[in-house]
Amino acid sequence: MTLVQSTPSLAEIIESAERLPPFPDVVWKVAPLIRKMAPLQEIESVIKYDQVIAARVLAMSQSPLYARKRAVSSLQDAIVALGDQQLLVVILTACSARYFTEDATGYDLRSGELWDHAIASGLMSEIVARHLGCKNILTAYTAGLLHDIGKTVLNFHVKTYFESILTTVKKHNISFIEAEQRILGIDHEQLGALIARRWRFPVDVTTAIGNHHRPLEVDEHSDLASLVYVVNRMVSALGIGCGVDGFLQPNHDKVFVRLGINTQLADKFLVELMDRYEHTRQFLQAS
Numbered sequence: 001m002t003l004v005q006s007t008p009s010l011a012e013i014i015e016s017a018e019r020l021p022p023f024p025d026v027v028w029k030v031a032p033l034i035r036k037m038a039p040l041q042e043i044e045s046v047i048k049y050d051q052v053i054a055a056r057v058l059a060m061s062q063s064p065l066y067a068r069k070r071a072v073s074s075l076q077d078a079i080v081a082l083g084d085q086q087l088l089v090v091i092l093t094a095c096s097a098r099y100f101t102e103d104a105t106g107y108d109l110r111s112g113e114l115w116d117h118a119i120a121s122g123l124m125s126e127i128v129a130r131h132l133g134c135k136n137i138l139t140a141y142t143a144g145l146l147h148d149i150g151k152t153v154l155n156f157h158v159k160t161y162f163e164s165i166l167t168t169v170k171k172h173n174i175s176f177i178e179a180e181q182r183i184l185g186i187d188h189e190q191l192g193a194l195i196a197r198r199w200r201f202p203v204d205v206t207t208a209i210g211n212h213h214r215p216l217e218v219d220e221h222s223d224l225a226s227l228v229y230v231v232n233r234m235v236s237a238l239g240i241g242c243g244v245d246g247f248l249q250p251n252h253d254k255v256f257v258r259l260g261i262n263t264q265l266a267d268k269f270l271v272e273l274m275d276r277y278e279h280t281r282q283f284l285q286a287s
């Protein structure tokens with residue numbers, strides 16, 4: 001008699017995603033204050049409401065990436081030194097860190113490696129978005145930072161059914177993400193989009209998260225999905241949080257062509273990323 005390993009129900013997986021704490025609303029509160037040029041103290045009081053986030057914003061703003069020439073010793077200093085756009089980037093990063101504290105061993109990633117991948121992808125999205133002349137750098141950064149958020153929840157199930165997933169990859173010659181879908185009933189793209197929708201992220205961000213391995217399969221917001229696709233490929237090529245699935249994902253080289261990114265340009269982006277990432281990493285540990 002063959003014993004068949006039962007897989008989790010879809011409802012069970014979705015329930016575990018729904019148990020994630022809501023995304024802190026400090027970004028949504030600070031953004032309109034910046035737009036209406038509210039007094040510094042007003043912005044500070046909103047950030048200070050969550051002491052953990054306030055402490056992280058201060059620590060991150062002291063990193064070489066953000067501190068630049070200014071000495072930062074208080075939250076008010078940080079707000080001034082960072083400037084509007086970078087303040088939102090730093091708050092968003094500080095808010096995201098709490099979701100990446102667990103290991104992702106289901107994807108063969110040690111503790112902190114998925115967060116490293118998120119940080120590098122956020123930074124790389126910013127670099128590529130600037131090169132492409134995108135208007136909203138924060139949107140690109142957000143999609144890059146959170147593109148694999150689905151893994152933080154799906155990791156447990158991938159770990160449990162890893163053998164079945166890998167056997168399915170080999171037997172049917174399909175990508176890891178397709179095998180996730182077949183075995184678990186949902187993949188980390190779809191689960192990530194579901195989480196981001198629950199957190200009330202805008203539709204371009206949720207679409208990019210939900211299609212970051214298959215950007216050509218989406219009609220609307222395919223530009224952002226394509227950007228995140230190339231970012232994920234380049235960051236994975238550096239071995240930052242690449243994981244077991246890194247080289248078992250769908251290969252769409254034409255997305256690079258579509259965005260006008262050739263080998264020389266990709267190398268230039270990678271050099272810029274490594275410079276920024278290495279100087280910053282120690283300040284961005286998830287805790």
Ligand SMILES: [Fe+2]
Binds near residue numbers: 147148188212213
């Ligand atoms: Fe992914």
Ligand SMILES: [Fe+2]
Binds near residue numbers: 147
């Ligand atoms: Fe990724």
